[in-house]
Amino acid sequence: MEKNYNFRFKLEEPSSEDIRKRMDFAALLQQYEAAPAPALARGRVRRLVYLVSAAAAAVLLLVSLFFWSQPKQFTPEEYFAQQSYVHPPLPNLQPPYQGNTVADAYKGGIIEYPSGSRLVVPASAFMNDRGKLIGGEVEVHYRELHDYIDFFVSGIPLAYDSVGLQRYLTSAGMVEIYAEQNGKRLELAPGKAIQVELISEVPVQNYFTLPKYYVYQLDTAARTWVYRNVDMLQFVNDENWLGEGENNPERLWQQKLTQLETDFQQALQNLQLQYPLPFAPLEPTPAKGNRPTLELDFLSGEITLDPASDLQPADLAFLHPGTIWEITPESPAVDPRAFNVTWESVRLRRLNSQRFELTLIHSKNEEKLIVTPVLLGADYQRALASYQEEKQAYDAAVAARESSVAASRDTLQARFTQGKAALQAELSEELLGRPEQLTRKVVNRFVVNAFGVWNCAQPVTAPQTVQGVNYTDEKGNTIENVTAYVVNAKQNTIYRYLAASGASLGIEPATNNLLWIVDKDGGIAITRLEQLQDGGSKIILETVTPPVTSRATLRKTLSF
Amino acid sequence: MFSILPTNVKTVNNRFMMEPIKTVSAAAMEAEWLEIQAAQQNPARFQPLYERYYASISRFVFRRTADADLAADLCSQVFLKAMQRLGSYQFRGVPFSAWLFRIASNEVAQHFRSAPALRTVSVEDASLGEMADEMELDEEDGLPISEMLAALDQLRPDEVALIELRFFEQRPFKEIADILDITESNAKVKTYRILERLKKMMQQKTK
Numbered sequence: 001m002e003k004n005y006n007f008r009f010k011l012e013e014p015s016s017e018d019i020r021k022r023m024d025f026a027a028l029l030q031q032y033e034a035a036p037a038p039a040l041a042r043g044r045v046r047r048l049v050y051l052v053s054a055a056a057a058a059v060l061l062l063v064s065l066f067f068w069s070q071p072k073q074f075t076p077e078e079y080f081a082q083q084s085y086v087h088p089p090l091p092n093l094q095p096p097y098q099g100n101t102v103a104d105a106y107k108g109g110i111i112e113y114p115s116g117s118r119l120v121v122p123a124s125a126f127m128n129d130r131g132k133l134i135g136g137e138v139e140v141h142y143r144e145l146h147d148y149i150d151f152f153v154s155g156i157p158l159a160y161d162s163v164g165l166q167r168y169l170t171s172a173g174m175v176e177i178y179a180e181q182n183g184k185r186l187e188l189a190p191g192k193a194i195q196v197e198l199i200s201e202v203p204v205q206n207y208f209t210l211p212k213y214y215v216y217q218l219d220t221a222a223r224t225w226v227y228r229n230v231d232m233l234q235f236v237n238d239e240n241w242l243g244e245g246e247n248n249p250e251r252l253w254q255q256k257l258t259q260l261e262t263d264f265q266q267a268l269q270n271l272q273l274q275y276p277l278p279f280a281p282l283e284p285t286p287a288k289g290n291r292p293t294l295e296l297d298f299l300s301g302e303i304t305l306d307p308a309s310d311l312q313p314a315d316l317a318f319l320h321p322g323t324i325w326e327i328t329p330e331s332p333a334v335d336p337r338a339f340n341v342t343w344e345s346v347r348l349r350r351l352n353s354q355r356f357e358l359t360l361i362h363s364k365n366e367e368k369l370i371v372t373p374v375l376l377g378a379d380y381q382r383a384l385a386s387y388q389e390e391k392q393a394y395d396a397a398v399a400a401r402e403s404s405v406a407a408s409r410d411t412l413q414a415r416f417t418q419g420k421a422a423l424q425a426e427l428s429e430e431l432l433g434r435p436e437q438l439t440r441k442v443v444n445r446f447v448v449n450a451f452g453v454w455n456c457a458q459p460v461t462a463p464q465t466v467q468g469v470n471y472t473d474e475k476g477n478t479i480e481n482v483t484a485y486v487v488n489a490k491q492n493t494i495y496r497y498l499a500a501s502g503a504s505l506g507i508e509p510a511t512n513n514l515l516w517i518v519d520k521d522g523g524i525a526i527t528r529l530e531q532l533q534d535g536g537s538k539i540i541l542e543t544v545t546p547p548v549t550s551r552a553t554l555r556k557t558l559s560f
Numbered sequence: 561m562f563s564i565l566p567t568n569v570k571t572v573n574n575r576f577m578m579e580p581i582k583t584v585s586a587a588a589m590e591a592e593w594l595e596i597q598a599a600q601q602n603p604a605r606f607q608p609l610y611e612r613y614y615a616s617i618s619r620f621v622f623r624r625t626a627d628a629d630l631a632a633d634l635c636s637q638v639f640l641k642a643m644q645r646l647g648s649y650q651f652r653g654v655p656f657s658a659w660l661f662r663i664a665s666n667e668v669a670q671h672f673r674s675a676p677a678l679r680t681v682s683v684e685d686a687s688l689g690e691m692a693d694e695m696e697l698d699e700e701d702g703l704p705i706s707e708m709l710a711a712l713d714q715l716r717p718d719e720v721a722l723i724e725l726r727f728f729e730q731r732p733f734k735e736i737a738d739i740l741d742i743t744e745s746n747a748k749v750k751t752y753r754i755l756e757r758l759k760k761m762m763q764q765k766t767k
Contacts, residue, residue: 003678003713004678004679004713004714005678005679005680005681005712005713005720006626006677006678006679006680006681007680007681007683007709007712007713008626008680008681008682008683009683009684009685010684011622011623011626011680011682013619013622013623014618014619014622014628014631016615018628019614019615019618019619020615022618022632022635023610023611023614025606025607025610025611027636028610028636028639028640028643029603029604029606031636031640032603032640032643032644033603035640035644077594078594078597078598081591081594081595081597081598082598082605084608161587221588221612222585222587222588222591223588223591224587224588224591
């Protein structure tokens with residue numbers, strides 16, 4: 001029978017790279033511009049269409065003549081939609097990546113950065129674009145973005161749509177990570193994630209209270225930030241956070257706290273010495289029966305303990321009468337020849353409550369065993385009865401000690417807690433008097449399960465906007481259809497607006513705001529703002545000369 | 561001592577496990593509509609859409625042609641037609657990709673109407689197994705692959721397309737409905753009617 005279809009099993013598809021090689025938008029665009037439009041309907045309909053088209057063309061010509069000299073008016077949404085989502089305005093000034101190598105991708109590794117940040121790469125974390133796990137050397141490219149200068153030059157937007165509400169993300173620090181092997185981009189394998197420890201500095205309201213940040217991933221396809229997790233933040237308390245100078249308040253505070261802790265520990269130790277713990281009786285252990293044993297009676301003096309032994313007969317008084325030594329499963333195996341040797345002495349060392357290291361000593365040899373004290377038959381029964389009595393007495397002694405010690409210990413603990421709280425209050429008050437924003441060094445801990453941009457941030461409300469803002473430069477030339485970047489001294493974020501006649505703009509009131517634009521030649525014009533009037537603010541921007549050519553100059557130019 | 565694990569569990573084809581079907585969020589569609597509008601004003605702005613969907617359209621066409629060069633040609637045709645018709649495209653809450661897949665489906669169908677070669681249908685054992693489950697076939701003597709293929713060969717092109725989208729490409733009914741421009745319930749009803757027909761054809765052949 002004639003077949004209608006060609007059924008193919010396990011058809012091998014072209015690779016992503018093969019497909020990418022065939023992409024050619026420039027050729028497609030040429031073809032589009034050269035190709036005629038699809039055929040129109042025939043007859044009367046076609047004539048009607050011709051008439052309408054001619055009339056429309058005439059109107060269009062008139063309108064075009066009017067609007068020819070006018071720049072196209074975009075809405076902000078149209079303006080930003082026509083750009084790529086991540087849009088570096090000064091590509092040459094982008095923060096660089098740091099490249100490090102994972103020597104064996106099958107094993108993973110840890111990468112440490114000069115900032116103190118770390119990446120922990122798990123084993124078998126990387127796959128190629130066909131989903132195959134790869135091994136060998138992998139280059140991991142990483143960069144950190146910390147402040148509004150970094151956010152500006154990277155072109156990463158910080159607007160965040162939260163359930164239909166336009167907000168912005170104020171950042172505790174951002175990372176961008178990708179990996180390559182032989183110049184080809186890799187992906188993280190399913191189920192694999194890189195642990196990130198990002199060191200950054202964050203503003204705090206209170207010196208001792210951790211702020212709350214969350215982890216967001218940049219989805220460039222959907223053109224939005226996506227919430228992923230809570231940022232596991234921790235203060236960094238190394239020497240470097242204490243600040244400069246011997247009389248620095250944090251340093252003095254730390255010294256006082258250290259002294260307080262030392263005094264507290266010392267007082268606890270003194271209490272222990274004043275009320276020593278009674279000696280716990282050893283619970284007798286019956287011999288297993290299937291393990292070799294040695295009968296070595298140290299208490300009677302029959303066997304001499306070497307003077308260098310950790311334990312002497314007096315230390316073994318806790319052993320029950322009739323104790324023999326069972327060789328434990330984890331002990332090195334007994335050399336059978338040991339039974340034919342006349343050993344000269346024995347060393348005994350306690351490893352824990354039930355394990356001892358027994359060393360049989362001969363001038364020419366030593367045999368080390370791990371043993372445990374056990375009892376057989378009637379000896380075990382007697383020891384058990386004795387143990388039960390001793391245990392009761394021990395428990396009573398412990399309870400009596402506890403009632404003597406508890407009150408003193410609670411007093412010491414309360415004194416320590418109060419002392420620590422007082423020191424914290426003292427430091428907090430000292431620091432409140434500072435004019436500058438209080439900041440602390442933190443480590444942000446989170447995991448990334450895909451390469452790209454990840455942000456530790458908090459959502460904040462977008463500033464209220466005013467309408468009808470007009471922009472000019474210092475010569476009075478109107479500025480149209482560029483991005484206006486706005487930052488303020490309060491929040492670590494960057495706002496973007498369309499700079500055009502009559503556009504809307506928002507700034508944070510009662511604080512310093514900085515606004516700048518980048519023209520088509522990469523030149524910067526800037527102004528400082530404190531307030532805006534609704535329905536008619538005119539913003540005059542000063543062109544920065546000479547043009548900015550380095551990130552260092554950019555930081556100086558765009559500073560408050 | 562060690563134990564041997566049982567091997568009678570049906571597994572999903574790894575290819576589909578590596579290409580999870582992503583549902584498109586309303587926010588993403590809204591954002592994409594802005595891009596489409598920009599492209600309607602200026603064809604050069606079509607590039608982000610082209611780059612986003614080229615690979616998936618290319619694979620869609622390849623699975624129906626089994627010829628990389630032909631797939632590339634047809635893929636270019638798809639995007640050319642998309643650019644030519646973009647002016648009339650209206651956003652109706654359906655992903656843009658569905659519109660592109662519809663154009664691609666029509667281009668493939670048009671090609672094979674005039675070409676001497678047969679339309680390729682890329683099949684997986686696991687997908688046939690799933691179909692057999694849906695049809696409640698008796699698999700005591702193993703999967704009746706040749707009978708299933710013989711029955712599939714009798715289907716009309718639009719029926720094969722539906723089976724292909726549902727079982728061989730594992731697309732959800734919502735996406736199939738968007739691609740074929742029918743309702744979701746219609747897509748389900750059509751699919752199961754086709755399966756019923758296939759089952760009848762196979763049973764008649766056995767008799």
